[in-house]
Each structure stands twice: as C-alpha cells, then as structure tokens.
Ligand SMILES: Cc1cc2nc3c(=O)[nH]c(=O)nc-3n(C[C@H](O)[C@H](O)[C@H](O)COP(=O)(O)OP(=O)(O)OC[C@H]3O[C@@H](n4cnc5c(N)ncnc54)[C@H](O)[C@@H]3O)c2cc1C
C-alpha cells in the first residue's frame with residue numbers, strides 16, 4: 001500500500017547534473033517546494049543503482065578526468081629526462097615498463113578515485129539538503145501528470161503529488177549487438193576496474209569516450225592498447241584537421257589505431273583471453289585480435305525505460321529521447337525534461353544550462369530558452385582537443401561568402417628540450433566579410449583551459465581584428481591565438497547564412 005506524501009511544486013526524477021541544478025535553483029531562487037528522487041549510490045549504474053551527482057560525478061567527467069591526470073604522468077616522466085631528471089634506468093609504464101623506472105599501480109589510483117567520488121556523492125546530497133530540497137532515495141516512475149511513484153530500496157512505495165515533474169534521468173551506455181558482446185565492458189566498468197588485465201586492451205569506438213580511454217590505458221598499462229573503429233578518422237563531427245592531429249598523436253604515443261574495423265564477434269577462450277573478430281573494410285577482410293579486455297565505447301542512449309512515459313503520453317523522438325520544445329516542455333503539460341534524456345547536446349554544462357532555464361521558465365515567471373550557440377567542449381584525449389563554434393567544414397556548408405582559415409602548427413616550447421616530437425595545432429575559422437570569428441579549435445597541452453576564455457570572446461561576437469588587437473601573454477602557447485596574422489587559405493562558403 002503506497003503512502004501519499006505532501007504536495008510538491010516540483011518532483012525531479014534524477015539527481016544528476018541537470019536534476020540537481022534545476023531542483024536547487026527552483027528551491028533557492030524561486031522558493032519552490034521541491035523533492036528530488038534518486039537511486040541508491042554505486043559505481044556501476046543499473047536499474048537499481050545510481051547516486052546523487054549522477055553520471056558526471058560518479059561515472060563520467062570527474063572520475064575520467066582523475067584517471068586522465070593519473071595517466072598523464074607517463075608523459076611527464078618521459079619528458080622530465082630532457083630537463084635533466086634521472087628517473088632510474090627504465091621508462092614510465094606506458095613506455096614499456098622495463099621495471100627500473102616509475103611503476104604505476106592502477107588499483108591504488110582506483111581506490112583513491114573511489115574515495116573522492118564517495119565524498120562528492122555526499123556533497124551533492126548536502127547541496128540539495130542545504131537548498132531545502134528533499135532528497136528521496138528510490139526509483140521514480142510517473143503514474144500520471146501530477147503523481148510520481150517512488151519505490152524505495154526496502155520495497156516501500158510512496159506517491160508524491162507534484163504540480164510539475166522534471167525528467168532528468170540521463171543516459172546509459174550501449175553495446176553494439178554482436179555475438180559475445182557480454183564479454184565486453186563499458187565506461188562504468190572501466191572507471192571501476194580494480195586491476196588492469198594482464199594483456200592487451202581493445203577499445204571499440206572513436207568518439208569522446210573511446211579516445212579518452214585509449215589515452216588513460218596507454219598511460220597506465222604495460223601492454224598494447226588498440227583503438228578500433230569503423231570510420232577512417234577518430235572523432236566524427238569535430239574539425240577535420242583536428243581529427244587528423246589527434247589520430248597522429250595517438251599513433252605517435254603508441255596506441256595501435258585501427259580505422260575501418262567493424263567488430264563482428266567476441267570469443268572467450270579463458271580468463272583474460274578474448275578473441276575479437278572484425279571485418280577490415282580496407283581490404284584485409286576477416287581478421288582476429290587476441291586481447292585480455294574489450295571495452296565498448298560505442299555511444300549512449302537516453303534513459304527512458306520504466307519511467308511510465310508511454311502510459312502518461314510523454315512523446316519520444318526518433319532517437320528514443322524525450323521530445324521537448326525549446327523550453328524543455330514535453331508533450332504532457334506540467335512534465336518537463338532536461339539533460340541527456342532529451343539528447344540535445346549531451347554535456348554536463350549543457351544539462352546545467354537547461355536545468356537553470358527550466359527553473360526560470362517553470363517558477364521564475366519568464367519562459368527561458370537554453371542558448372546552444374557557441375557551446376565549447378573538450379575531448380580529454382592526450383594531448384586534449386578543445387573547440388568552440390563552427391568547424392571549417394560546418395562554416396563552409398552553412399555560410400555564404402568567403403571563409404578565411406588560419407592554421408598554426410608548432411612544437412610546444414616544452415618539447416624543444418624534452419625532445420617529444422609532437423605538434424600543437426591551433427585554428428581560427430573567420431567569416432571574411434563580417435570579420436567575425438566563427439570557430440576556434442586546438443589540439444595540444446592545456447587546450448581546454450585556453451578554450452574556455454575564447455568561448456567568452458565568441459559569445460561576445462569577437463572579430464578577427466579584435467583577436468589581433470589583443471596583446472598576448474608571453475611565452476605561452478595561448479598567445480598564438482592572437483598572433484595568427486597570415487591566412488592559411490580562403491574557402492568559398494556554399495550555404496545561405498549571412499552575418
Ligand atoms: C565516461 C563519461 C565521461 C564524460 N565526460 C564528460 C566531460 O568530460 N565533460 C562533459 O561535459 N560531459 C561529460 N560526460 C557527459 C555527462 O556526464 C552528461 O552529459 C551529464 O552527466 C548529463 O547529466 P544529466 O543530468 O542529464 O544525467 P545524469 O548525470 O546521467 O543523471 C541522471 C540521474 O538520474 C538517475 N535516475 C535515472 N533513472 C532514475 C529513476 N527511475 N529514478 C530515480 N533516479 C533515476 C540516475 O541514477 C542518475 O543519477 C561524460 C559521460 C561519460 C559517460
């Protein structure tokens with residue numbers, strides 16, 4: 001028998017990036033009475049496991065970045081020798097683990113990472129409590145447009161009355177449906193592995209997660225790391241020159257990059273003994289690779305199952321995401337949705353923006369649209385890629401008139417002494433007639449830190465002349481963005497948009 005709770009102005013399902021931000025803002029800025037429903041904490045998500053903080057905090061951005069930091073020491077140890085450091089006769093783990101150099105202990109890193117994530121999970125619970133939001137542990141489901149059912153871990157069921165319901169249930173990783181897919185792990189498991197397997201690792205996919213994990217494993221693992229994908233280049237959708245640079249860097253840093261591969265089957269021969277069967281579309285036909293672990297990083301899908309959406313009439317779009325209008329309203333009045341469950345731009349800062357806009361629309365008396373123009377993002381491969389605005393290809397496709405492209409490729413100062421043979425790539429895409437900077441792109445150390453400032457400039461509509469009039473900070477890599485005077489090429493736009 002379900003108990004009937006108080007009436008809330010808002011019941012949010014999901015205490016991830018979007019849900020926490022929306023609930024907090026609704027309560028603190030607009031005085032709404034808010035309950036937020038979230039599954040019990042755990043590192044690997046499932047139908048019954050989640051935790052306040054959501055994907056970003058528990059099994060996404062934060063743990064991933066901690067592992068990226070951990071892996072990056074391999075590069076630092078190698079480069080340090082060029083600056084006179086003696087680190088034993090051997091090399092860092094990623095350079096072959098000769099046994100004499102610095103040795104990495106993955107299980108220590110994971111234990112420390114887990115401790116930090118548990119701390120953050122508690123912090124997120126406190127953020128909600130301190131904002132006056134009632135955090136309710138359990139699985140949420142919509143019964144009708146004003147009722148959310150919560151099934152607690154102990155089996156107790158409550159019904160929450162809600163004037164508004166916010167769906168903020170995020171997404172889940174997907175596997176490609178091949179025979180033996182059950183032998184592959186996904187990002188949740190990869191971030192929680194107690195030990196790395198004694199043998200090569202194959203990472204399938206070429207998106208954000210695949211390229212980031214190729215770098216993590218390469219930096220920490222003693223065995224080969226293979227990155228296998230069906231296209232010819234990593235990171236589809238990013239600027240082509242940047243994609244080429246990332247791919248070059250992956251190869252130079254020792255990742256075995258296999259373009260044109262379509263996995264067909266995973267065969268388990270024994271513990272840590274897998275055979276990955278794949279089709280090589282570049283002519284080699286059916287191939288096999290023996291590895292100790294396969295990680296699939298082949299995309300995510302919106303988390304809509306078991307939420308009662310069909311019964312209540314919440315429409316989904318063709319990708320299976322909750323369909324929303326520009327104010328995050330679903331097809332049912334009073335039910336809203338933000339974040340990855342709506343599959344707009346699946347990034348934490350975007351979920352935060354959508355959550356804030358929702359709170360203002362629902363409780364602030366002003367319908368407010370999230371603004372998707374010039375959303376910056378970064379891929380934390382090593383070295384990272386960061387970007388804001390139009391790629392060269394998008395600009396040419398969408399704008400009329402000439403597009404000026406400025407490209408700079410240089411060896412970072414640090415590498416002149418360390419001896420690392422790797423170039424940084426910086427790129428500006430400019431609309432010639434208006435002089436507006438349409439896009440900034442970088443592959444190289446500190447790219448994400450540099451790009452955040454440039455995103456402000458693009459948001460303000462900066463022109464190339466204003467970039468040129470900005471005095472650089474010397475000596476930095478970032479100053480190159482304000483000293484690119486010589487146009488690399490001009491490409492005629494083929495689109496209709498003008499500025
Ligand atoms: C490995 C990885 C790395 C990433 N790295 C980055 C990065 O570097 N930068 C970046 O911007 N983005 C990154 N992302 C994407 C980012 O994590 C997401 O875009 C973001 O977390 C989306 O927030 P959300 O609120 O929509 O959903 P989530 O954060 O997924 O939160 C949804 C919450 O809803 C809960 N929930 C689901 N169903 C129910 C239910 N029925 N009842 C109760 N609770 C429920 C879940 O437990 C979860 O806590 C990464 C993602 C992954 C997987």
Ligand SMILES: NC(=O)c1ccc[n+]([C@@H]2O[C@H](COP(=O)([O-])OP(=O)(O)OC[C@H]3O[C@@H](n4cnc5c(N)ncnc54)[C@H](O)[C@@H]3O)[C@@H](O)[C@H]2O)c1
Pocket residue numbers: 176204205206207208209210212229230235262263297298299300345346347377378379380
């Ligand atoms: N740094 C960041 O901001 C960051 C990091 C990680 C994840 N994310 C977010 O999470 C989302 C999910 O990340 P992701 O890397 O899993 O997805 P993704 O969409 O970026 O990449 C998926 C990859 O899987 C491949 N793929 C899909 N179906 C396939 C099939 N049937 N056979 C072979 N290959 C297939 C795709 O070609 C692509 O290379 C990202 O789109 C991003 O929004 C962001």
